[in-house]
Amino acid sequence: MKAAIVTIGDEILIGQIVDTNSGFIAKALDKIGVQTHEMLSISDDKQHILSTFSKLQNKVDLVLITGGLGPTKDDITKKTFCEYFDDTLIENREVLAHVTHLIENFFKRPINQMNRDQALVPSKCQVLFNKVGTAPGMWMQKENTIYVSLPGVPYEMKYLVEEVIVPKLVTEYKRPYILHKTILTYGQGESLVAERIEAWENNLPSFIKLAYLPAPGRVRLRLTARGENAQILEDEIARQVQALSQIIGDIIVGYDENETLEVVVGKLLNKANKTLALAESCTGGKISELVTSVAGSSSYFKGSVVSYATETKIKILGVLPEMIETHSVVSAAVAEQMALGAQKLFQTDYAIATTGNAGPTAGETNEKVGTVYIAIATPNGCISEKFELGEPREKVINRASNKGLEMLQKEILKNI
Amino acid sequence: MKAAIVTIGDEILIGQIVDTNSGFIAKALDKIGVQTHEMLSISDDKQHILSTFSKLQNKVDLVLITGGLGPTKDDITKKTFCEYFDDTLIENREVLAHVTHLIENFFKRPINQMNRDQALVPSKCQVLFNKVGTAPGMWMQKENTIYVSLPGVPYEMKYLVEEVIVPKLVTEYKRPYILHKTILTYGQGESLVAERIEAWENNLPSFIKLAYLPAPGRVRLRLTARGENAQILEDEIARQVQALSQIIGDIIVGYDENETLEVVVGKLLNKANKTLALAESCTGGKISELVTSVAGSSSYFKGSVVSYATETKIKILGVLPEMIETHSVVSAAVAEQMALGAQKLFQTDYAIATTGNAGPTAGETNEKVGTVYIAIATPNGCISEKFELGEPREKVINRASNKGLEMLQKEILKNI
Numbered sequence: 001m002k003a004a005i006v007t008i009g010d011e012i013l014i015g016q017i018v019d020t021n022s023g024f025i026a027k028a029l030d031k032i033g034v035q036t037h038e039m040l041s042i043s044d045d046k047q048h049i050l051s052t053f054s055k056l057q058n059k060v061d062l063v064l065i066t067g068g069l070g071p072t073k074d075d076i077t078k079k080t081f082c083e084y085f086d087d088t089l090i091e092n093r094e095v096l097a098h099v100t101h102l103i104e105n106f107f108k109r110p111i112n113q114m115n116r117d118q119a120l121v122p123s124k125c126q127v128l129f130n131k132v133g134t135a136p137g138m139w140m141q142k143e144n145t146i147y148v149s150l151p152g153v154p155y156e157m158k159y160l161v162e163e164v165i166v167p168k169l170v171t172e173y174k175r176p177y178i179l180h181k182t183i184l185t186y187g188q189g190e191s192l193v194a195e196r197i198e199a200w201e202n203n204l205p206s207f208i209k210l211a212y213l214p215a216p217g218r219v220r221l222r223l224t225a226r227g228e229n230a231q232i233l234e235d236e237i238a239r240q241v242q243a244l245s246q247i248i249g250d251i252i253v254g255y256d257e258n259e260t261l262e263v264v265v266g267k268l269l270n271k272a273n274k275t276l277a278l279a280e281s282c283t284g285g286k287i288s289e290l291v292t293s294v295a296g297s298s299s300y301f302k303g304s305v306v307s308y309a310t311e312t313k314i315k316i317l318g319v320l321p322e323m324i325e326t327h328s329v330v331s332a333a334v335a336e337q338m339a340l341g342a343q344k345l346f347q348t349d350y351a352i353a354t355t356g357n358a359g360p361t362a363g364e365t366n367e368k369v370g371t372v373y374i375a376i377a378t379p380n381g382c383i384s385e386k387f388e389l390g391e392p393r394e395k396v397i398n399r400a401s402n403k404g405l406e407m408l409q410k411e412i413l414k415n416i
Numbered sequence: 417m418k419a420a421i422v423t424i425g426d427e428i429l430i431g432q433i434v435d436t437n438s439g440f441i442a443k444a445l446d447k448i449g450v451q452t453h454e455m456l457s458i459s460d461d462k463q464h465i466l467s468t469f470s471k472l473q474n475k476v477d478l479v480l481i482t483g484g485l486g487p488t489k490d491d492i493t494k495k496t497f498c499e500y501f502d503d504t505l506i507e508n509r510e511v512l513a514h515v516t517h518l519i520e521n522f523f524k525r526p527i528n529q530m531n532r533d534q535a536l537v538p539s540k541c542q543v544l545f546n547k548v549g550t551a552p553g554m555w556m557q558k559e560n561t562i563y564v565s566l567p568g569v570p571y572e573m574k575y576l577v578e579e580v581i582v583p584k585l586v587t588e589y590k591r592p593y594i595l596h597k598t599i600l601t602y603g604q605g606e607s608l609v610a611e612r613i614e615a616w617e618n619n620l621p622s623f624i625k626l627a628y629l630p631a632p633g634r635v636r637l638r639l640t641a642r643g644e645n646a647q648i649l650e651d652e653i654a655r656q657v658q659a660l661s662q663i664i665g666d667i668i669v670g671y672d673e674n675e676t677l678e679v680v681v682g683k684l685l686n687k688a689n690k691t692l693a694l695a696e697s698c699t700g701g702k703i704s705e706l707v708t709s710v711a712g713s714s715s716y717f718k719g720s721v722v723s724y725a726t727e728t729k730i731k732i733l734g735v736l737p738e739m740i741e742t743h744s745v746v747s748a749a750v751a752e753q754m755a756l757g758a759q760k761l762f763q764t765d766y767a768i769a770t771t772g773n774a775g776p777t778a779g780e781t782n783e784k785v786g787t788v789y790i791a792i793a794t795p796n797g798c799i800s801e802k803f804e805l806g807e808p809r810e811k812v813i814n815r816a817s818n819k820g821l822e823m824l825q826k827e828i829l830k831n832i
Binding site: 010011012013014015016017018019020022023024025026027028029030035036037038039040041042043044048055070071072103106107109112113114115132153155180182189190191192194195209211212213214222224278280284285286287288289291292293295297298301302303304305306307308309311312315316345346347359360361393394397 | 426427428429430431432433434435436438439440441442443444445446451452453454455456457458459460464471486487488519523525528530531569596604605606607608610611625627628629630638640694696700701702703704705707708709711713714717718719720721722723724725727728731732761762763775776804806807808809810811813
């Protein structure tokens with residue numbers, strides 16, 4: 001089964017927002033063996049939508065469309081649908097009742113004409129009921145191609161993809177088996193990694209494809225196997241990964257692409273039955289946000305102090321004023337006292353502390369932009385490290401947050 | 417001038433990475449009046465690349481291609497270029513010297529064959545010298561369409577777009593003038609905003625287009641004017657914004673596309689010379705992250721306590737245990753005590769506190785998923801409000817964070 005993903009919206013074409021919907025859909029499709037052949041972003045324009053549909057007609061089996069739905073956008077998209085499928089709009093009672101309920105309960109006002117119009121759908125379409133928003137999804141077919149229209153609001157799109165479309169595709173359509181395996185390597189560049197594994201790569205069976213995904217300081221290798229027999233694919237991938245680890249085992253650091261550092265750290269803390277607190281200065285709450293983004297984090301995360309002001313570091317975290325005077329507020333000594341302060345305040349086993357200068361200007365210390373000290377308080381003491389994380393601000397905050405979690409991970413592993 | 421942006425890479429089509437390059441390029445082009453007609457993501461496949469080029473030939477003036485370049489990917493893309501332009505590869509001396517220099521200095525090893533091959537370029541192409549990486553950009557033309565190939569690594573692509581391509585387009589090609597103006601509104605849904613401004617919208621001149629960009633709790637309105645005379649566009653946009661502010665001035669919070677609620681709140685606090693602290697439970701550091709994402713926030717933001725555990729609320733924020741017993745930890749009374757506790761602890765003028773259930777499960781209280789209490793401590797007391805913010809977790813956290821900042825903004829405005 002081959003798919004195309006189409007995003008409708010001028011806001012994407014002028015670069016005002018980045019399209020993250022297509023990636024989410026592609027990942028969901030890939031998991032169930034539906035291959036995304038192409039992604040397109042086009043304008044809110046009837047002719048553009050029609051010509052795109054025509055180009056994809058019978059070239060792919062499935063066209064997933066996001067955007068172009070919503071109280072002020074429905075009009076063009078739905079009318080275009082009607083034109084393409086030679087159909088007319090009718091009012092769907094169930095959708096109308098749902099829209100009315102949502103508006104009256106959430107916005108505490110009667111529905112207006114625009115809300116009422118959201119219940120209009122092409123007569124031939126199968127309505128995909130949207131429990132979490134007002135714009136319904138629509139499923140239509142022309143010859144060999146299915147067209148599914150979804151709202152562009154990410155959580156509404158996600159709900160419909162996960163709860164409605166994927167289950168429907170799984171039960172009603174035949175798909176091949178696709179298996180991916182990602183190998184994370186750190187510390188060597190793409191061309192050197194490629195040189196080292198060249199002989200192995202040339203001997204890969206034809207149903208397995210290798211891709212290099214380089215990023216600063218690391219290269220991910222992705223193996224993709226495609227076929228009808230799941231067991232054969234799984235066995236062969238396992239064999240190849242084993243062979244690969246014998247060649248470049250020295251630079252391989254992991255195998256699970258979804259396992260973000262905050263998820264890994266959460267699992268480790270749960271397993272060890274240990275707790276965590278944070279004292280964040282230059283990261284300003286970013287590590288807290290990452291840690292609490294994991295459902296169930298309340299079992300190991302006790303809390304954090306975002307100590308932006310120097311007096312907060314002294315008063316709440318117990319950093320000694322003379323320590324700040326001697327070493328400056330951006331220093332290993334202060335980072336360590338902050339970590340120990342948080343560990344004591346929240347009575348946890350571990351604590352991460354950050355202090356540094358995220359920019360854009362040098363701030364109250366002489367440390368240059370991008371300098372960050374990170375400390376980890378553990379059951380056996382406290383360690384710290386200095387980093388130069390460059391600029392701009394956003395990058396420093398993100399990098400420091402990752403470094404903090406990475407250091408914590410290492411310390412937990414030492415103590416398990 | 418009309419452009420298409422093409423991204424080459426299977427990693428995007430399986431949803432492993434989100435394409436942020438296209439958005440960056442679109443924004444850069446939009447600024448100089450080049451209109452992006454379409455964005456496409458296609459696979460690392462020769463036939464797919466060739467058929468995409470053919471479809472775009474003479475339909476757009478400029479095709480910007482990212483990805484498909486790099487030591488292990490060069491091969492297909494460059495050979496495809498040669499086939500499409502009926503050309504052959506030749507070694508470019510300047511590029512070879514640069515690649516050799518980079519590899520020898522950065523990786524401390526001699527170049528290998530793969531590195532050497534990076535200096536091969538189609539003979540007819542204009543090489544776009546890539547100072548920050550090994551893969552050069554290539555500029556070619558066929559009939560009325562220019563094709564520019566760029567490496568996919570974001571900072572290399574950004575360097576070539578900003579330093580080479582944009583200056584070249586600006587000096588060598590004629591482009592119209594494009595002007596955008598964004599108006600940020602908070603607190604009313606898309607359909608209600610649309611209803612209120614319907615008459616104004618219907619009277620907009622034909623060279624100005626209006627777009628609605630809804631997000632949880634807010635709607636951005638974007639006016640886009642296009643024409644030959646910059647002054648006329650600027651005057652008309654100013655006039656229309658003025659007219660709009662007379663209709664919905666009560667919900668407009670800013671005009672700068674980058675002026676998020678946290679920026680607006682920061683400006684207000686600075687103007688009033690007031691300070692802010694936070695006590696976050698269910699928002700888990702998200703409000704701290706938003707507040708500190710603003711450069712210069714240290715002048716008004718003193719810090720926050722992320723009080724995930726109940727004992728943290730009691731011990732650090734001074735919430736009375738009997739208050740929690742009587743009202744439960746998710747209640748208006750506890751939210752208010754948290755806000756007052758943070759205000760006192762950090763000695764600030766204002767404090768925001770959140771307590772609620774972000775999900776996915778009901779947690780330790782009986783409050784259902786999505787219930788959040790938000791309190792604002794002010795110099796004149798404390799107010800609080802209850803919200804039902806639905807699900808999933810991510811949405812509850814984002815909405816509650818926005819609501820908190822919105823409530824704070826209103827309170828500051830009352831006291832100015």
